[in-house]
Amino acid sequence: MINWQANVLPKQFNRRLNNFKRPVNPPLILTAVFFTLIIFGTCLLLLPFASVESLSFIQAFFTASSAVTVTGLVVIDTGTALTTFGQCVVMVLIQIGGIGFMTVAVISFLSIGKNLGLKQRLLASQAFDTSDLNGVIHVAKCVITYSLIIQTIAFCLFFISWIDDYGIAGSAYQSLFYTISAFNNAGFALDSNSLMTFKSDISVNLIISALFIIGGLGFTVLIDIYQQRRWHKLAINTRIVLIASAVINCCAFFLIFLFEYSNPATLANLPFNEQVIAAWFQAVTPRTAGFNTLPISQLTSDSTLLTLLLMVIGGGSVSTASGIKIGTFVILILAMYSYLRQKPQVTVLNRELSDKLVIKALSVVILYLFTAFLSIMIMSKIEQASLLDITFEVISALSTVGLSRDFTSNLSIPSQLIIILLMLIGRVGPLTFAYCFARPKLQPLKFAKTTIQIG
Template sequence: MKKRFVHLSPPQSLILVFAVAIFFGTLFLLLPVATEEDISFIDALFTATSAMTVTGLVVVDTGSVYTTFGESIIMVLIQVGGLGIMTFAVLIYMVLGKKIGIKERLLIKQAMNQTSIGGLIFLIKRLLIFSLSVELIAIVFLSLRWVPEMGWRDGIYTSVFHAVSAFNNAGFSIWSDSLSGYVTDPVVNIVISFLFIIGGIGFTVVFDLWNKKQFQHLSLHTKIMLVGTFSINVFSLIIIFVLEYNNPDTLADMSSSGKWLASYFQAVTPRTAGFNSIDIGQMEESSLFYIITLMFIGGGSASTAGGVKLSTALIILLATFAVFKEKDNVVLYHRSIRPFLVMRALALTIGSIGVIIVSVFVLNLTEDASFLTILFECVSAFGTVGLSMGLTGDLTLIGKVVLIMTMLIGKLGPLTFAFAFAKSTPDPVKYPHEDVMTG
């Protein structure tokens, strides 16, 4: 009798690997040594999913409910989820001296959102060295701030936890008010924001900058990410500063420098770090809606950030301008963007909007909250951001399950799930064109 083996595609394998990692993370968080009090399976599952997808939404307070062991499990899940579970799988392969075959390389390509399998192993080695080096440097700077305040043990532990959480764009904090206690602290604000900006811009961008240094020699993707990130961060800083300037619950009572620092942190954290230094729930509705837009856009491809990605949003925007100008091609920096990439960006955006619509629709039926609060929470979950207006802790069972699925889809991407469950059917025949009226 012949044995039958189930052959999984790279997207299916990636989903399975993530699900298994989340399951074991849940079991570890349910251990008595991991918590100060009993928690339900669904709360442990939510926390494990939030950590593995580097989101940062929490249904129970991390610092008071979880022990140091439990927080360490969360930190491991964040590191594995942020840098990519396949990154650590490759590390284990190399330590054991095993050969990494084509199947594994295809899975790595899918997990890291790369266009080819060439140079993947070298990229992963550099990624690990770079990531751990940046985190170590940040731990030193944060320790200089927190060790004098908390002592050696607590100061170093706090620095390690927040450095790992920030670089991987997770947004987990051991304090219930996140970083609100350090809203005007320049060291904490600059180091933490530096970590999640570097982690969220994309590793391929960082390595491209390291290798080429001159702007004109950089790849088109790197140019898009550098100019786009700088522009959107500066614009967001001004928007938040203006909208919150007279808000007595956020910036009004701060000094001028404090207002700028708090505005800067809230401007850069939605893409997609999840830390906050002021009470998000007390911000103006206009600010909250703008933050929802930032959370949906997200960071860079091949990074620890989520969202549809900045490059995707820019391609859609450029394609729209091309239509307005009646151009056939999308051109940027004297380079044409292939129609396939425009279609892929459009599919990703529409798929993402679809996931959010379903999540919002269900939560509007199950949760006792305003539409803006529900929309904010769902986009935060999908963008793996972690910012919250306070709804997550009061979610019903159905609400928790919906956000768990939203976080997982947001981390792996709607297209990964589409490729995993949709059968590929290439057209064997080319059909004649016929126009359809639009607009």
């Protein structure tokens, strides 16, 4: 009897213990949480009082996916097809999707007096892209605090700008919607023409562009700026993001102005000051936001190609923007430069970058391009449309930008499902999404080195 208990019971307990100790897969859980939030938003949008006319499941699913992934691609007109309740649902989904579900979860746990366990900290560290398990609570608090402060300031500025046009109630609602949409880089608008109505309004253009640029820098960058407040004390990552963002934005502004200056469908017929404003807005919006003050389908081929590149680059890590991210882009440029100069290491600002970091950046780009090309290939077989329109739509979805060449509403249901998947992949990150299926595996053996001809 004693031997039976000694042999059988421990096996049962060991089996349960092994199940309990099964390693957590944070990428898979984060992706599942985003998908669950999308389903929840879809159910809310399907309620009778959420829309003027009943939405189909795919319309509600697409809208919820676009809001949670802060993309901005739409198959319905948000301003006319949805009721105030439906628009509020979209705002909430944007806010949660933008600042991150894990941020909301961490703050919710703390507000009810609960402590975060190891699994919760692992999930949060994956979402915040940090290895510091003890610092995730501080990061979550900072994300919430900075988001509220920045959005409150922007709301007040919007309210002052619009109160004469929309009245107190209308201005307040309009200000709230665009503040949330812009800061979270969502690109949702209450007008079917996005922000084309405000292309000559300096205050609206500056406020919205400032919002999505700040939101696209990354919360770790904002935290570092606030804590250090001196350029030489800022982290290398912060300085790289700030320098790269400034250079990319300025170069894009100059090129867009140059490409569109003589285009009668965009800038040619505008006064010079409005040309400058519109060129600036169109230059900075592709990397992050998805708003537009110029008709995207009427841009020159040069501007369209530049817009595609800007969408691929995207914003900063741990931000409301997506794409391959600025850090990834800079690392690959530096790696190429170091190889051409025959340098043994990749360096930046007198610091050496590890080979692992370079390989990670390369992996992100390869996964991004593979996903994009595969999607373009499949959609080109489904849709009777130009390759440019399909490519633009795929890149916009995968980078969660939201710009479109008036093509989204014409997508078939299979293509809409592909775009939904791309938006989800873009929001969690191609590498994170791949980790859902590829588990890390340690290699105990070392193999002999070999070479493969390249270049």
